[in-house]
Amino acid sequence: MNKPDKIILHHSATDGGTFESIKRYHMQTNGWRDIGYHYLIEQDGSLHKGRAENDTGAHCKEQRCNFTSLGICLVGNFDKYEPNQKQLDTLDKLLKDIFNRYGKLSIYTHNHFAGYKTCPGTRFPMDKVINRAHSNNTGVSEVAKSWQQQTGEKAIDSLAKKGLIANSKDWKGKDLLNENTPLWLFFEMMNRISGVR
Template sequence: MTISATTGCMAGSRCFGFRRAFERLARFSRPDRRCSAWVLLLSLCPIWLGLAACAGVGPRVSPEASSDANAVPPPPSFHSVTAAPGTRPVEEILALRGLRSHAGARLRIAFLLQETGNWAGAETELQQIVFADPRPERDVEAIARWLRARGFERRGESDRARAERAAGLLVADEPGLRERLTDRAVVARPGPAPSSPVAALSVLPRTSWKAAAAKTRSMKPMGPVHRITIHHSATACRDGRQTAAVAAIRSIQRYHQEEQGWGDIGYHFLIDPAGRVWTGRAVDWQGAHAGDDERNQGNLGICLLGNFMPRDQGQPPAAQLAALDQLVKQLARRHEVAPRQIVTHHELKPSTDCPGPYLQTAVERLRGSLETSRIVAAARE
């Protein structure tokens, strides 16, 4: 009802404008020249209509209505999603728009939008897939992550691109896709094997969240690191924006310094929902995260922003888990921490639920994979 009323009004005002223009012209013309005025106006009509069409004021076919009812959604495979676009990708996008409920169609739309240079439009489509509830199928998520990584690379956000690829690798099964998701920095190169199979992870400095100065007088030097402990912040944090992470980290530091009376934020690293890694307390100083002094000695604390108890946020985002995976591997290698010493807060102090069952499982899986690669490496030597 509203639509037809609006359409009618717009059409009426256009007619009125046309008549008034003619009357104005005629008023200043002699009667014998009125005929010429009509001729002039009628000759202008095609130009007028052309301009109206360019401005999009004429009747439009909605993109949904222009979808081909007989179009078949492509299967959500890497091959079909990334097939070369035809000569008219925009028409293909229009034909698929009504089929968005099929993951393959939505992925193909995102890919085609990227190919036409509409990176922001593609990202909107991909967010609908990656953050859907319930979570998408594994390969669908993996393709979406790969496409998002392309978008982040295009925008120069290499950290986010890397995190997306890592998140994609956790769920990708298709070999061709796994190959594309593999970080270029970790692809084996000819010649001597690289000393580390893990890409360098960029960690945002304390200045990026405007940390208050540490009160080092009440802090202890770290000593040799032999353990890594994983926590959640136990405060809901679903917002992936950088500003949200900054606010959350600053609030944790305030709580630790002002309420707990500690010298600085208790954790050495924090990971936000989008997978960014932030520096907390400098690694040179013993942390305040595991309970008592004995548990904190030589113990690096990593906190994932969010509350991952089943009744709260539940599962941590894949990008956050991928960043945890990368950070733990990097720290374990740098400080020579044995896999069995990569623990959750709950394992170290059973009276706490931190970091919840989902992260508990993730840490167990990570520990297992580190154990396996250690056994494999030892067998090679």
């Protein structure tokens, strides 16, 4: 029985691989009954559920961590390169989901417990992962930010043509339009109520 009080991050230490290939290796080569991890993130950012969270893991035998942790593996060799952005985004969503269910568990690298390993790799951005996971700012996706910026700038240009604002340049290009106060929406509403564009 697993009673998670921490999260342990791993890399596959391979340049490729899938959930199925790693599961097959764990079962056929290692002789385990299942993949060793609770979650695995492939290089395309896809998330795969391995063992049930309350099931003992097979990812960190040191200090009996298999009985007290959730093991998450990202496919890649992060001694050579960093995880890609899709993987980091998926990891962040997963960590926040785990926090919602368990509270803010501590996050460790595998080599924190197994010092003879580099896992999850010397180039794994651990500080960035932890800071992002513990951030309360869920933020707005880059696509949404871009759309907000474009909508706001179009509205500003239109309002400037109508003479309702003096200098459109003061409001553009400073990332002001997608801050917490939704100025893009304010300008779009002003533009709509000021008449036909």
